[in-house]
Amino acid sequence: MAQKLTDDCIFCKIIRGEIPSCKVAETELSYAFMDIQPLSEGHTLIIPKYHSKFVHEVPEEHLADILPLAKKIALAIGAENYNILQNNGSLAHQVVPHVHFHVIPKPNATEGLGVGWPAKTPSIDEVKKSADAITQKL
Numbered sequence: 001m002a003q004k005l006t007d008d009c010i011f012c013k014i015i016r017g018e019i020p021s022c023k024v025a026e027t028e029l030s031y032a033f034m035d036i037q038p039l040s041e042g043h044t045l046i047i048p049k050y051h052s053k054f055v056h057e058v059p060e061e062h063l064a065d066i067l068p069l070a071k072k073i074a075l076a077i078g079a080e081n082y083n084i085l086q087n088n089g090s091l092a093h094q095v096v097p098h099v100h101f102h103v104i105p106k107p108n109a110t111e112g113l114g115v116g117w118p119a120k121t122p123s124i125d126e127v128k129k130s131a132d133a134i135t136q137k138l
């Protein structure tokens with residue numbers, strides 16, 4: 001199965017062992033390790049062994065490997081409440097340009113992920129128009 005790593009990416013270097021990391025688990029296609037600046041105890045990152053910035057650039061075989069691994073790690077962490085987060089693009093809070101999935105325990109109101117949720121109130125017609133536009137391009 002295809003791996004694709006680059007020379008100048010910190011997460012590619014972590015996969016290759018050129019930068020140290022606190023490894024949690026590894027498969028042929030994925031690598032999981034502790035976040036160096038955790039939002040809560042247990043905060044883990046899961047990355048594909050395939051360098052790309054955006055999740056839509058990752059081969060499906062890698063994506064298919066990641067979510068079962070995230071499930072296992074979430075169970076191993078044992079948090080009753082947690083978030084799985086994956087940011088795409090700097091406006092969307094992505095800092096490291098190698099796709100990564102966060103598993104972030106939410107032990108209480110102050111630790112873990114804080115989420116702003118600026119909900120809009122469109123009409124049902126506007127919602128349906130959005131659905132149709134997406135469906136047509138699938």
Ligand code: 5GP
Nearest residue numbers: 010021034035036037038087093094095096
């Ligand atoms: P993003 O905002 O891009 O979704 O999150 C990047 C995450 O990577 C942050 O939570 C940050 O703490 C973590 N991170 C950045 N550099 C390193 C590193 O060198 N080692 C580890 N273990 N985590 C890192």
Ligand code: ZN
Nearest residue numbers: 009012051098
């Ligand atoms: Zn990379």
